[in-house]
Amino acid sequence: MKHIRNFSIIAHIDHGKSTLADRFIQFCGGLEMREMSAQVLDSMDIEKERGITIKAQTAALQYKARDGQVYNLNLIDTPGHVDFSYEVSRSLSACEGALLVVDASQGVEAQTVANCYTAIELGVEVVPVLNKIDLPAAEPERVSQEIEDIIGIEAIDAVRASAKSGIGIEDILETVISKIPPPEGNPDGPLKALIIDSWFDNYVGVVMLVRVIDGSLKPKDKIKFMATGAEHLCEQVGVFTPKSVQRPSLSAGEVGFVIAGIKELKSAKVGDTITLVNNPASEALPGFKEVQSQVFAGLYPVESHDYDSLRDALEKLQLNDASLKFEPEVSQALGFGFRCGFLGLLHLEIVQERLEREFDMDLITTAPTVVYEVLMKDGTVIEVENPSKLPDLSKIDEIREPIITSTILVPQDYVGAVMTLCNQKRGVQRNMQYMGRQVMLTYELPMNEVVMDFFDKLKSTSRGYASLDYEFKEFQAADLVKLDILVNSEKVDALSLIVHRATSQYRGRELASKMRELIPRQMFDIAVQAAIGSHIIARETIKALRKNVLAKCYGGDITRKKKLLEKQKAGKKRMKQVGNVEIPQEAFLAILQVGDK
């Protein structure tokens, strides 16, 4: 066990994490040169090769150190985006150490800070590394100072490296051995293995990534899941190098995979503890918090007969993404679909894109929303995750919205603009710290403002330099109203929104005018109205088209004209018929295009 090191890499997107991981693998001979393609851990080649899906990507590496001894290094890669911070904490809990990789020219970013704090809270040793040291704009001294100022760890002798040029790779590995402690645990005790991640593989069923804390595990062992009590026969154990390699056993301190012929992902819950049936551990490991959906949106098939295929597709996605939640929902405007819960906007976008690309679904997505707590007059509290389901106002005592604490790191030049943006979004400033060239702002923000377009706005006002991290704080009562959109006097439930009263008039007007731009002219006039309760606050008219006809149609060659009509028809098919009005997909997300006052 003295020769095992379990570590992960914490880095902001683009700071070179994946390239660095590639270099480690290459350096330790995990893959032959001909097998190396850029960013091995991110690519799907391994999946194709082995038929195994790797999500929390890991690599077990053999490193012959300068002291002449061979060490087993387990690299556990972590995702970099705020939506997936829970995965980060899961990966970190399997490690004793983490490399903090910071771009030597760009400095520290908010997401990195948050992940670092998570690591420190979990008692993980954080080892700083300055990457991209060979860039002309690199300022290692300044960035070292920044790491000390912002994160509060010693960084003055941080390893200076360039993953791209292969500078300092061995130094980093040496530091891993000297700074990161070996795992502790009792190899002879009863088995305790923590499930860090699990995913479904078409060939072998559920694959579990585990960290063995105590004891050891080998094929033919009868294993037991401590939370569910379910028992299975262990079929295979092994490690990823990153190729999957079977091993005779996994023992205390090691990270690897377990396959036990399990057919359903929910039987192998992430955070559960595996033990042996005939020598069980007395108590389970602490495990993880259940992941909560933060953002909700309705997903509807454009063609109503695709409802079943959409459900199948969502079920398949859920096999590998337990954080995706969905339940059936009916909209008057859109028909049968699903209300889905996501970790954040990026997660929503990824799911949407996978449904469209991998499952060839034609989808309508409604505007993302958060969950509201509604205190009813009768004292009950209900949760509303779909604005159109908000009960009648006369029965509501108060509506509470989720508030997040957000940490924004931004270069000094853009502080003013970012503060203005936060104020527009009803933010309340809690802290502001100057840290070298950067400023760390702490704001409490209503989450519903953030899910709209906050991230995009933040990036554009700061020319891409500001970075954001956030966590849920609490529900707070607010003066919120439901904004409805009516098309030819028919309320379109899928377009309803919950907004703050102060911005409701403006939002309503802008939304109606946006809808006028997005809904194509049709054979008749279309009235678009925005309403709060029975009060109409805006009206726009989409004038009827005068004609839609092909002037020339030579009887001879009809093929081109036919193609044109087929194109028109295909365009119509992508729209949703609401009453007799055809509404294009993008109109259901029109609110995202409405600016602020």
Added chain:
Amino acid sequence: MTVTKISLSGLSGLRELPPLSLYIHFPWCVRKCPYCDFNSHEVKNGFDEDAYVAALLADLESALPAVWGRPVHTIFMGGGTPSLFSARAMDTLLAGIRARVRLYPDAEITMEANPGTFESDKFKGFREAGINRLSIGIQSFDPAHLKALGRIHHGDDARRAVDIALTHFDNVNLDLMYALPGQTLEQALTDMGTALSFGVTHVSAYHLTIEPNTLFARYLPPKLPDDELSADMQEALEARLTEAGFGHYETSAFARPGRECRHNLNYWQFGDYLGIGAGAHAKISAHDGIVREMRYKQPAAYLKAVAEGRPTQSRERIARADRPFEFMMNLLRLTDGFELRLFAERTGLPLTHIQRELAEAEAQGLIERDLTTLKPTLKGQRFLNDLLTLFLKEGE
């Protein structure tokens, strides 16, 4: 028109064959216009008209087995610019056609002509060769608009061409375009007034459309009238033509009573046509199905292919499922629509095949029908594309 009655009991489901027309393509122009997406090529180094006429006749001869014994009702010589050919060449061509197919004595024989190619003697010769209808690509009489359209002729050329045409021909169509770059409603009406002042028998008024793969598609001309203005123009021009005694019988075609273009009517009634010449399209019904053909497009490739005895570049059967749409795409262009029996006669399918689509079109107020006829409503005419897409089969 009489219909050849042949007992058929094959895959086509057709009980009788529709009338047959002959289309002849002439692929050369003095210059390619920036809006034109037809198969036309600039003359540049001249062309050998005798060789082309010989090729056309050889092409026709190779096509005869597919239309054996069927008389030809109309001929249309389109382009390109057929009037670039000499009267002698046309005479040779028409004599050759008469020798190979049964051509009705009263057959309508139209030739397209462009101003700038007009000489009185030449047109006298065309008439003597047997051509009895001219279709002139005037487009506009306004010098500024002609220039914007990249036409080679001027306003005066246009007037002179119409004069010469009417000296030798009593059946003359003028093609006019509206919604031209920078055009006002008044200017569009002035063009129409000029056109009508000559006493022609037929006018085709086309909305200038930007077709893909044209110069205009790449460099959009400035100041194109918007939807509102062009719709106003269309309505005003229609009113003006009606007032002058022209019937609006097809989307863009207007004629004095009895002067409707019989050749085009055959297209619009889903009739059959042979197509010879570079890039010409054909549609032929037979016992085993309805087939579309296209000849090689490039003049050189076409001449070579004819010499090798295989002028057809592509040939495909119209699937049964596609026939209703193709029928409707043509017939619904006609203001008076069609007699219901024609659907089964021309497609080989029962009308019940499109019951659902017809009900939908009726519900949307796009067609009206009684026991024997079906026609587009005024709304159906204006929104013909919306109407036609109802008949496109699913999954496309």
